[in-house]
Amino acid sequence: LKKLISLNVNAQTYEIEVEPWERLSDVLRDHLNLTGTKRGCDYGGCGCCTVIMDGYAVYSCMLPAPQAEGKKITTIEGLNERDRMDPVQQSFIEHGGFQCGYCTPGMIMASKALLTRNPHPTEEEVRKAIASNICRCTGYKKIVEAILEASKHAVAKNR
Amino acid sequence: VYELGKRGLILPQKLIDISRLGLEYVRREPNGFAVGAMTKLRQLLEHEELMESIEFGALSECVKEFRPHQVRNVATVGGQLCSGYSAFDLPPVLLALDSKVKMRSLEAERTLALDKFFRGYFETALAPGEILTELHIPNPPKGTCSAFEKFERTSVDLATVNVAVRLTVEKGKCADARIWLGAISNTPFRAIRSEEMLRGKRIEEETINHASQTVSTEAKPTDSLTGSGEYKRHLSMVITKRALTRAAGKIKN
Numbered sequence: 001l002k003k004l005i006s007l008n009v010n011a012q013t014y015e016i017e018v019e020p021w022e023r024l025s026d027v028l029r030d031h032l033n034l035t036g037t038k039r040g041c042d043y044g045g046c047g048c049c050t051v052i053m054d055g056y057a058v059y060s061c062m063l064p065a066p067q068a069e070g071k072k073i074t075t076i077e078g079l080n081e082r083d084r085m086d087p088v089q090q091s092f093i094e095h096g097g098f099q100c101g102y103c104t105p106g107m108i109m110a111s112k113a114l115l116t117r118n119p120h121p122t123e124e125e126v127r128k129a130i131a132s133n134i135c136r137c138t139g140y141k142k143i144v145e146a147i148l149e150a151s152k153h154a155v156a157k158n159r
Numbered sequence: 160v161y162e163l164g165k166r167g168l169i170l171p172q173k174l175i176d177i178s179r180l181g182l183e184y185v186r187r188e189p190n191g192f193a194v195g196a197m198t199k200l201r202q203l204l205e206h207e208e209l210m211e212s213i214e215f216g217a218l219s220e221c222v223k224e225f226r227p228h229q230v231r232n233v234a235t236v237g238g239q240l241c242s243g244y245s246a247f248d249l250p251p252v253l254l255a256l257d258s259k260v261k262m263r264s265l266e267a268e269r270t271l272a273l274d275k276f277f278r279g280y281f282e283t284a285l286a287p288g289e290i291l292t293e294l295h296i297p298n299p300p301k302g303t304c305s306a307f308e309k310f311e312r313t314s315v316d317l318a319t320v321n322v323a324v325r326l327t328v329e330k331g332k333c334a335d336a337r338i339w340l341g342a343i344s345n346t347p348f349r350a351i352r353s354e355e356m357l358r359g360k361r362i363e364e365e366t367i368n369h370a371s372q373t374v375s376t377e378a379k380p381t382d383s384l385t386g387s388g389e390y391k392r393h394l395s396m397v398i399t400k401r402a403l404t405r406a407a408g409k410i411k412n
Contacts, residue, residue, distance in 0.1 A: 020174050044230060045315075056201065056232040063233060067178055110229070132227030132315040 005069050009034065010078030018065050025049040025060035028075060036076035036105050040134075047133030050106035051075050057113035057129075076105035079112065088112050088150045097146035099137035107133050111147040120151055182237070182292060185209070191297040196237030196290070200225055200249075203236075213409045215296070217252045217305035217323040217402075226315045237291045240276065243283040243346075246317045246385075250277065250347045251339035252307055253294065255323035261293040262286075270295075277346040300335070303327040306406040308398040312385060318342045319385040320394045322374075324402040326362060328410050333357045338370070338403075340395055343380045350374045353399070362407045371400035 002017040009032060016031050025042075028034045028051070037060055040048030044062040051060045052074040079086040088108050091097070098104045107130055114121055114129040121129070126147045127140070135143065182195035185206045192209065203209060203222050210219040225231045225248065239249035240260065250273075258273045262285060273294075276284045285291065299305075305325040309318045320342050327335040336357040338350040353373040360366045380391035 020176075021171075044227070047227070047229065050229055053232075057229050058232050059227070059229045062230070064174075064176075066176060113228075128226065128314075129228060132229055 003066060005066050007032075007065070007068055007073060008071065009073045010075060011072075020064065020066055022065050023061050024051070024063045024065045024068050024073070027065040028060060028073075034075050034077050038102055038105055040102070040106075045132075045134075046103075047106040047110060047130070048103055050109040050133065052109055052113050052116075055113065055116060057110045074109070074112075076108060079108070086112065087153045088115065088147070091146045091150035091153065092143070095142050095146035095149060097143045098135075103133060103135045103137075107135070107143055111150070115147070115151055121148075123148060177290060191295055194236055194294040194296065196235065196241075196292050196294065198236045200231045200234050200236065200239075213304040214299040215256070215305065216406065216409060217255055217307040217325065218296075220307040221248050221252045221309075221323070224309075236294055240273075240294070241283060241285060241291050243277060243279070243281045245277070245280075245344065245346055246321075246342040248307070248309060248318060248321055248341065251321055251323040251341045252305075253296065254339040254347055254349070255305055255325045255337040256296050256299065257337070258297070259295040260291055261295065262289050263292045264289040268292075274349065280345040282345075299325065300327050302329055302334070302410070304406050304409040305337075306402040306409070308402040308405075310394050310398055317385070320380070320391050320398060322395065322398050322402050324399065324406050326357070326403070326406050326410065328362065331361055333360055333362050333366075336370075338374065338399060340374070340378060340399070342383070342385070343378050343391065343395065345381075348378055350377055350399070352377045357403075362403075362410070364404075367400055367403045367407065370403060371396045374399045 003020050004017050007014050014032060018027055025037055025039055028037045037051055038048035040046035042061050044059045049059055049061040050057050053071050088111055110130050110133050126144050178197060182197035184195040185198060186193040200222055209215050239247045254273050259270050260273055260276055261270050271284055278284055307323045309321040311318055318341055322340045325337040326333060336354040338353050340348045353370040356370045356373055375392050375396035378395045380388045382388045
């Protein structure tokens, strides 16, 4: 019952055969080898698998891959331009916004989606945007600091 | 579907993608709003009248505070209803607003009041071969405002208990009221006796206290993973009081 679908991931088009119920997270990792997107809880509770679809953060583990057809998907691998890291990625490094790093791709994609639509979020808005991204190593303080700092850089860049 | 299938609760034989049927829309009509069943919760945010007027306050509070955002970005209005799951947030809200649903099969189309739609645990009035196509939210009468309250264990959890209330006030007195709670039992629960206590009265602190206490005696919540029935009974009083107080405050202002 395989179905041929065409996915636009990180500005590249892929033609792949998938079962209709295969989830985007599995397709990204197992078919396209884009393993930056993590599997955590695997049913929409932890946020590790967050990717951006048409500008909005979504859980890729809860999205049947065929429903992503015709949409623009961005994963963590698609953030850096050539070898330059995205300001959000850079800020996570500078602020130590992770320990083990497993939640990091999801955290960065969720905050990237926020900053794209709302370049100057308040701390509360930041916390709400990553409310459903769970970090089990430590707290969220440095992560929130990293995102707020990244938003300041975006201001500086726009000037 | 994937999750229920994996747990062996259902065995899907066919999976039909209905995301390209053109059911994503919010239309202003003379007598209310028509919302396509595949409209995403996030898309409701873009509709200023629904999000800013106090009549639809319950809906805007529910959608604005809806987390995870990752779910709000893909979850649909129809999905919140058709799953027939009583802990979701949208059913009590839409019930308090006296909404209707339109269902369609190959042969016929029918409209049903939403309070006739929820039948049991994961059970709705949808017949085999039928899909939900449209939701209708009527214009509330003049002097109406509504509010939504939810209690959850973490900021991204399903409700332990949730409630949507609507008050219509005429000449300083309550002409009509709706109180609908979720996560109480298999289907959304309407607190009819509490509504009755509000009708014809001035909406003051004392009236609100009485009505909220009545909720905790008429609602008979079942034990679940999120809390015991007794605990939820207490919560239902607390959140109903908060919701009524906020709705009443909006009318005064």
